[in-house]
Amino acid sequence: MKIHLVALALFLVGSCATLRYSEKIEKIKANIVFKDSETVKSYLETITEMELKTHVYQFSSDKFQGRRAGEPGHHKASKFIKDYYIKEDIKSPLGSKYYQYIPESYFSEGIKDSQNVIAYIEGTELPDEVIIISAHSDHEGYNDNEIYNGADDNGSGTAAVLEMAQAFKKAASEGHGPKRSVVFLHLTGEEVGLNGSRYYTKYPVFSMKNTVANLNIDMIGRVDDDHIDKPNYVYVIGADRLSTELHYISEKANDNFVGLDLDYKLNSDNDPNRYYFRSDHYNFAQKGVPVIFYFNGEHEDYHEPTDTPEKINYTLLAKRTKLIFATAWYLANAENRIVVDKEY
């Protein structure tokens, strides 16, 4: 009998805790409201397949020679990004140079001097608080016979960032500037060990403390084997690891505006690929910044010279870009910055 009472007591305590948890989740969900849905929709419409396609084709063209960090092709690619921001009249927090230089001594494996490229839309009310949207700009380079064009890895992510920047800029110039600053960060040296993000998080342009979230994109233009019959998806990795709220904001943004299947399989603690630890967002997460990593999974052309632009699904690339834009919009405009409620 005594044992039964203990068991009953434990059961009651357990169910109370579960109730409290589910109440907490319901409260978080109820508080996530896009107050300006029509405005968000109007800027989502400026993100187009055609423009994304143009960016991917240009960025993965042979003239950038596979964009190996520190090599002339990657310098040219960095200049392409910088010139885009100048043309779109999108400023850099670094003034006219746009580049965060990283010296050769910081790299290993014979990588020469390189650079991150940084642009931003300054927040109207809380300019020191930032949402960072990132994508790595480097890739594998070339060998005697072939160029590694890296159209998906990471022409797709780069194109998405450029297109979102243009949408945020258009919003700002029409009186809908973000409350917090939105930073567009093109990272170098990812393929050779997450160097650009490690450097940025060590020498941040905006303090890590004021960095509200990092939305990192690495390969969002293709479909992996598991989704050939149901390609309307994206893997979302890391969203719930530091901030419960961030996960539900991402879900709400998707429900309200996009309707992708958000696949959390690769976010599992038990996933042997450990993608959460393998791209640039992880350097932010290590500093306590909540992150989301957007990814399409690996495919037969992953890190092969056959990762070329005609294989990208541009309809899907546009949808995935819209999900990230809507999420960033919310984070930048929300009344309160998201709460970090989990250990890292």
Ligand SMILES: [Zn+2]
């Ligand atoms: Zn990549």
